[in-house]
Amino acid sequence: MAEIDPLQTHDYNAGQLDQALAFLKRTRDELRTLRKVRVFRDRLLVIDVNGDAFEVRGLGYPDRDVVAVLDVLNTAYKRDAIHQPADAEYKEFKTGRRYAWAADRVM
DSSP, rough: OOOOOOOOOOOTTTOOOOHHHHHHHHHGSSSSSSEEEEEOOOOOEEETSSSSEEEEEOOOOOTTTHHHHHHHHHOOOOTTTTTTTSSSSOOOEEEEOOOOOOTTTOO
């Protein structure tokens, strides 16, 4: 599979989740509809429908803060399995998770 060159990158440092989230918010307008997220051991690549991407280096699936980033990107993933080691080079998830109407209502 061909390597995707990201349009922009951010170097994540432990404990600086706010800066990574600000980067994602700022660069989000440069991409089309998000399609998928590839989570490597040491980085995270966000890809849109056109194949354009941006990357957060230094944050991977073993890190605790990856959960917050995946939630902000509306990624469909299993919280209890995200930190487990992968046999492949990366874990790939679709974005655009939606909640059913009135799913939080109590009947």
